[in-house]
Amino acid sequence: MTHRPPRILQYGRMPLPALDHELAAQFDVTVLSEQPDRAGFLAAHGADFECVVTSAAMGLPGDVVRALPRLRFVSSFGVGFDALDQAALLECGARVGYTPGVLDDCVADMAFALLLDAARSLSAADRFVRRGDWSRQRFGVHTRASGKRLGIFGMGRIGAAVARRAAGFDMEVGYHNRRPVEDSPHQYLPSLMELARWADFLVITAAGGDSTRHLVNAEVLDALGPQGFLVNVARGSVVDEAALVAALQQQRIAGAGLDVFEDEPHPLPALLALDNVVLAPHIASGTQETRRAMADLVLQNLHSCLATGVPVQEVPWSAAAARQAHSA
Ligand code: NAP
Numbered sequence: 001m002t003h004r005p006p007r008i009l010q011y012g013r014m015p016l017p018a019l020d021h022e023l024a025a026q027f028d029v030t031v032l033s034e035q036p037d038r039a040g041f042l043a044a045h046g047a048d049f050e051c052v053v054t055s056a057a058m059g060l061p062g063d064v065v066r067a068l069p070r071l072r073f074v075s076s077f078g079v080g081f082d083a084l085d086q087a088a089l090l091e092c093g094a095r096v097g098y099t100p101g102v103l104d105d106c107v108a109d110m111a112f113a114l115l116l117d118a119a120r121s122l123s124a125a126d127r128f129v130r131r132g133d134w135s136r137q138r139f140g141v142h143t144r145a146s147g148k149r150l151g152i153f154g155m156g157r158i159g160a161a162v163a164r165r166a167a168g169f170d171m172e173v174g175y176h177n178r179r180p181v182e183d184s185p186h187q188y189l190p191s192l193m194e195l196a197r198w199a200d201f202l203v204i205t206a207a208g209g210d211s212t213r214h215l216v217n218a219e220v221l222d223a224l225g226p227q228g229f230l231v232n233v234a235r236g237s238v239v240d241e242a243a244l245v246a247a248l249q250q251q252r253i254a255g256a257g258l259d260v261f262e263d264e265p266h267p268l269p270a271l272l273a274l275d276n277v278v279l280a281p282h283i284a285s286g287t288q289e290t291r292r293a294m295a296d297l298v299l300q301n302l303h304s305c306l307a308t309g310v311p312v313q314e315v316p317w318s319a320a321a322a323r324q325a326h327s328a
C-alpha cells in the first residue's frame with residue numbers, strides 16, 4: 001500500500017526558498033497564492049485541508065481560516081503573530097506553532113546595526129563618498145553611541161538580546177514593558193513616555209498588534225527629543241509613521257533606523273527623501289543561519305502537530321486555549 005503524504009495548504013511562498021522545496025518534498029502541498037481564483041479554490045477545496053503553513057509577514061486572515069472547516073494546525077514562519085487572526089483561530093480550535101528564540105541574535109544584531117548607522121550617519125556617509133562629494137566638502141561630525149543610555153521598549157527575548165549587546169558598548173540600559181521583568185538587572189521605567197525622556201536611543205522590540213498600535217506617537221518622539229534616536233525592529237504598527245516623518249523633518253528627533261513600516265512594502269514616500277533615517281526592508285531575521293533555524297522549526301512544528309497534536313513551540317494564546325479546554 002502506498003503512503004500518501006499529508007495535505008498542506010501553504011498560504012504563499014516562504015521567505016527561504018529551500019523551505020518551499022522541503023515542504024513540497026515532505027507533504028502534498030497546494031500554494032494558495034498561486035491559485036488563479038483563491039476564493040473559488042477555497043470554496044471548492046477548503047474542507048480538504050487540516051494544516052496551513054504561513055509566515056509572520058503573510059499572516060492568516062479570518063476569511064481563509066473560516067473557509068477551512070477542518071483546520072487543526074497552523075505552522076508560522078516567524079515569531080510575531082499579529083497578522084494571524086487570533087479570534088478566528090481560537091474559534092476553530094486550531095493549534096498554532098511559531099518560531100521564537102532562534103532569531104533573537106540576528107534581530108538584535110540588526111537593531112545595533114541600525115542604531116550605529118543612524119548615530120554615525122554611515123549610510124549617508126556611503127552616499128556622500130559615492131556621489132564624489134568627499135573631494136569637495138567635509139562630511140561633518142555625528143553622534144557617539146558608546147556610553148549612552150539605551151531605552152528598550154519591549155524587554156522580551158529580542159529586547160534582552162539587544163540589552164546584552166549594549167553591555168559591549170558600555171551603555172546604560174532602561175526598559176519598559178507592561179510589567180517589570182523579574183530579576184532584570186536593568187532599570188524599569190514605568191511608562192513609555194518616561195523611557196523616551198530618559199533614553200538617548202529608543203529601541204522598539206515590543207510585540208505588534210492592537211495593544212501597542214501607535215504607542216510611539218508625536219508626544220513620545222518629543223520626549224525622546226532633538227538629540228534622541230529611534231530604532232524599530234519590531235512592527236511598523238507600533239509607531240505613528242506620519243508623526244515620525246514630521247519629527248524627522250523638523251529635527252525634533254535626531255534620527256531613526258527602521259526595519260519595519262506601517263504598510264509594507266510601502267514606507268511613507270517622505271521617509272525616502274530624508275537623510276537622517278536609515279531604512280531596511282524587514283530583514284532583521286534575514287541571515288542564512290537564522291532563516292534555516294526558523295525553517296527547521298516550521299517543519300518540526302508541523303511534524304509534531306501531525307504526530308502528537310501539539311506543536312513544539314506554540315503561540316501563547318493557542319497554548320492557553322488548549323490548556324483551558326483540557327481542564328474544562
Ligand atoms: P517577546 O519575547 O514576546 O517580547 C515581547 C515584549 O513586548 C515583551 O517584553 C512584552 O512585555 C512587550 N509588550 C507586549 N505588549 C506590550 C505593551 N502593550 N506595552 C508594553 N510592552 C509590551 O517577543 P520577541 O520574541 O522578543 O519578539 C518581539 C517582536 O519582534 C515580535 O512580536 C515581532 O513582531 C518582532 N520581530 C521582528 C522581526 C523583524 O524581522 N524585524 C523579527 C523577529 C521579531 P509585557 O507582556 O510584559 O508587556
Ligand code: 8YV
Pocket residue numbers: 015055056057058077078079080081103284285286
Ligand atoms: C520574519 C518577523 O522573517 O519573526 C517575525 O515576526 O517579522 C520576521 O522574522 C518575517 O516576518 C517573514 O515572515
